[in-house]
Amino acid sequence: VSDLWRYPFLPDARKAVQGLELETLLNDPLYGEARALGLMRLETAVKDGRIVLETPADALAEKDHLHGFLISRLLLAVAGDASLTGLVAVAEGERTQHFLHREPGAELVRLARQLSVATTRANGGYTVNFVDYLRAAGSLREGKWKLVNRPLRDGHVRLSRRTLERLMREAVAQHLLTLPEPPEGIAKRFESEIEALLQVVRQRRERAVREMGKFDYGKAPPCLAQQLADLQGGINLPHPSRFFLTTFLAALGRDPEQIMELYATAPDFRESVTRYQVEHITGKSSGTEYDSPACDTLVSQGVCPGGNTLCREIRHPLQYYRVMAEREKPEAVRRKRIHLATGGGEAKFWTQLPLRFSGDVPQRSLTAALRSDAPSRVAVRVDHFRARREKRGDEFIISALARLVDDTVPTPLLTLSLTQWELALPLASAREAGVVVEVTLLPVKLGGAKRLHILAVG
Ligand code: SF4
Structure with a gap:
């Protein structure tokens, strides 16, 4: 068992506890310490974000740690909560990294291989097979973990010892996201303990969701x-x-x-x-x-x-956030900004430009919408989309122009400048994807030409 208690998820550790009846593990007083350790593993991971256990004093205590780990896996399987499993996996990964840090280089390589991270020592550092690297580093978002930012030679990524330890921590966490089949009988036996763990996870989720809301x-x-x-x-x-x-x-x-x-x-x-x-x-x-x-x-x-x-x-x-807050500006300011971005037109035209509509808007073709003096809902294709960033007077205005078309008009029609980007962005996406998008529009006449004033999209 020696040292396996530090890495209880390794195949060798599993072998060391093979043959024990589940019934014995769950109920025999001899395994009471193991059951307590299993629970403590989970409780400290959930409450403190790290697994805090005393170092075993002898071989018997080391075996209790291995059995405790087994119990923790069974409890997680029964709880069936992905957040709880994730929390514990991360804490186990961190605990492992702490132990790995003290291992001699040869042992680090051996352990990495047991974790399916094919590793060798080379020139004072380490190399890892790039497929294993990609798998283990897949959930690490920081740019430095991208393969393009790592020295790669003959299909192997070169890593410092510190980086390899971090990679192994990730490999352990990923490995522990897979749980065994939940065995029968254990749910009832540990009902209150599992509920207490889930309660902590729920409270944490609620705190964040309340703030995100x-x-x-x-x-x-x-x-x-x-x-x-x-x-x-x-x-x-x-x-x-x-x-x-x-x-x-x-x-x-x-x-x-x-x-x-x-x-x-x-x-x-x-x-x-x-x-x-x-x-x-x-x-x-x-x-x-x-x-x-x-x-x-x-x-x-x-x-x-x-x-x-918009980016x-x-x-x-x-x-970006400020541009998206355009709709929060007073209507007179918004009209002025559309005017500045579009140009032309009489002052009266701009002061009377509606920014809202009410009631049910009828669905029409673009041709029929152009004949109406009320807003219409029209399914259009975006023939052209262009974003602009211009200084107008004292202010920068980031706006967009689009040309919209359907099968009933011979040529696409130009919109007024869109300063409200929650309208502009879906038009840009529809243009990129080449799909039809529903808009609520009002036809207006500006400088002798028909233009489309977009009131809503989608
Ligand atoms: S604002 Fe846009 S471009 Fe800038 S970092 Fe965020 S997503 Fe990227």
Whole structure:
């Protein structure tokens, strides 16, 4: 058993506990310590974000650890909760990395191979088969983990010892997401313990969901939406993502306490550590308020998931958020901005331009819509879409122009400038995908030409 207690998920550890009857493991007083250790494994992982167990004093205690691990796997299988399984897997991975750090190089290689990470020592470092690397690093979002950012030779990725340890931590966490079949009888026996674990997970989820619910997702740039979706999905955010999320939300006026709540679903959430990090970044404890990073930094760090059409016109996610807040401006300001972006027309035309519509809008062809002086719902194709970023007077206006068409008109018709990007973005997507999109539009006459004034999309 020697040393296997540190790595109870390895095939050798499983062999060491083979042959024991489940009934004995669950009920025999001889295995009481193992059952307590199994529960403690789960409780500390869920409450503290790390597995805290005493070092076994002798061979018997080491075996208890192996049996305890087995119990923890069975309980997770019975609980059947992906968030709980994820939390524990991350904590097990972290615990493993702590032990790996003390292993001699040859042992590190042997353990990596047991984890199906084909590793060899080379020139003072390590090399890992690139397929194994990709599999283990797949969930690591930071740019430095991308294969293009790693030295690759003959199908092998070169890694430092520290990086290999981190990769193995990930391999362990992934491995432990797969659970055994839940055996019969154990659910009843551990009902209250399982319920207590699930209760902690639920509370953490509720804390984060409550905070996320306050957020206006309609204005969120893709990078922010991605981080929030990852948190909701129970994925650990790497440091650059946390830094971005924290500084971004602080810039929007969220206080450190509210920001901290968001991280409650992260598998590695530790309240005290997260509080310290958030308070440090927001300047509450450090006195230095860090700026939220710009797009080029987020692209190079792998935080940007790839922007959309609006992203090409901006340099900073906060700018994206502000552009998306156009609809919150007073109507007179919005009209003026559409006027500035479009140009032409008499002052009266612009002051009377409707920005809203009410009631049921009839579905019409584009030809019929052009004959009407009321709004119509029309299914159109986007023949052309162009974004523009221009200085008009004292302000920069980021707007879009589109040409829309259906089978009833001979040529596509130009819209007025769209300054409201929740209207412009779906038109850009429809153009890219070549699909039909429903718009609510009002035909207007500007400079002697018919133009389409878009009131709603979708
Ligand atoms: S381009 Fe900028 S705003 Fe857009 S998703 Fe990337 S980082 Fe975010």
